[in-house]
Amino acid sequence: MSDSVVVPIERETDIVCARQKGRALAAAAGFLSTDQTLLATAISEVARNIVSYAGKGTVTLQTVQEGGRRGLSIVASDNGPGIENVELAMRDGYSTGKSLGLGLPGAKRLMDSFALESVVGVGTKVTMTKWLR
Ligand SMILES: Nc1ncnc2c1ncn2[C@@H]1O[C@H](COP(=O)(O)OP(=O)(O)OP(=O)(O)O)[C@@H](O)[C@H]1O
Ligand SMILES: [Mg+2]
DSSP states (O other), X not given: OOOEEEEEESSXXXXXXXXXHHHHHHHHHTOOHHHHHHHXXXXXXXXXXXXXXXXXXXXXXXXXXXXXXXXXXXXXXXXXXXXXXXXXXXXXXXXXXXXXXXXXXXXXXXXXXXXXXXXXXXXXXXXXXXXXX
């Protein structure tokens, strides 16, 4: 039984797929239904950003174990245009897409750890983890 999955992201249906796979992995890892929903929401946000701003990429979902605690790690990676100002992108309400600008800061709030790495012209990588309570 595999506890890691790579979901290619290119269109709306892939976002739904990543969301569902994340929820299933979270359930298998022992997350409560409410936390499964939070994880699915965070996955949707980073997957949607790939579709909107990078065109395509991947979302990797993995159950992790560290020092006796279990969690779910989510890595969203793309080779898109990258983000010029990462600090600005993490601010509530900042959007270059005429959207709400709440995706990244919202995902950060839902998770226990969150890292955004981006290089203009190279791509973007969001790494986030949530631990079981
Ligand atoms: N994968 C990415 N590649 C390039 N730029 C990105 C990527 N993800 C986010 N961004 C940039 O960061 C900004 C903020 O992202 P965020 O998800 O917080 O808001 P949004 O997508 O604009 O709006 P919302 O998520 O609320 O619909 C985006 O407007 C975009 O400029
Ligand atoms: Mg977004």
